[in-house]
């Protein structure tokens with residue numbers, strides 16, 4: 001019988017002096033709808049909210065109808081926001097990026113605007129004013145365009161390059177579920193330890209966990225369900241939607257990362273979120 005990968009997670013939660021806020025961001029809605037709905041069923045069964053990052057160019061009317069039906073049943077359990085435009089890589093060398101340095105500000109603005117209009121046309125006020133860039137990467141021109149377009153928040157990984165984000169909030173993720181799973185010899189123990197490490201840090205609030213339904217199998221969903229049940233039942237966990245962090249009372253702590261970048265010391269780790277993971 002292998003060690004229970006959730007044992008250290010449970011111990012870290014037990015030891016916390018105050019509850020932690022946790023959110024789940026699933027990327028690439030528009031790809032593989034059947035796996036997406038398996039994931040949504042898993043969250044629904046555990047009564048844990050989930051945010052979906054939707055690719056405008058990959059989103060279909062059929063998908064929108066199905067998501068709106070779920071949203072109308074339980075709006076407090078589902079968040080929907082924009083994930084890139086087409087999810088294409090525009091860089092000719094280096095790390096993959098749809099909104100990178102080699103993409104002009106004008107083109108970035110056009111892509112962001114067109115994608116926003118497409119999703120707004122389908123989702124109206126259901127669409128949250130949050131933007132997740134593909135591969136968690138974007139440039140200063142992206143942040144500037146997002147501000148002009150009225151977005152409220154940007155979600156990248158926890159220690160992405162520092163940008164002048166103006167009025168944009170940052171809602172970063174700290175854990176890349178699939179990235180850790182594909183890179184580790186003992187993936188579940190590694191994932192449990194990564195979550196534990198974040199929980200044990202002094203300023204982990206809120207803890208963002210990134211998922212990619214299109215590359216998650218039934219084993220992933222079984223493990224995820226166990227984690228969701230633990231989070232659902234533990235008194236020191238409050239599961240949130242990302243839009244809840246847009247309320248004035250919530251200020252996402254990115255100061256620690258800013259200090260780390262300014263002084264060139266080792267930044268806070270973003271587990272599984274290293275250079276060129278094959279997934280998005």
Ligand SMILES: [Zn+2]
Pocket residue numbers: 027028083087133134135280
């Ligand atoms: Zn993606």
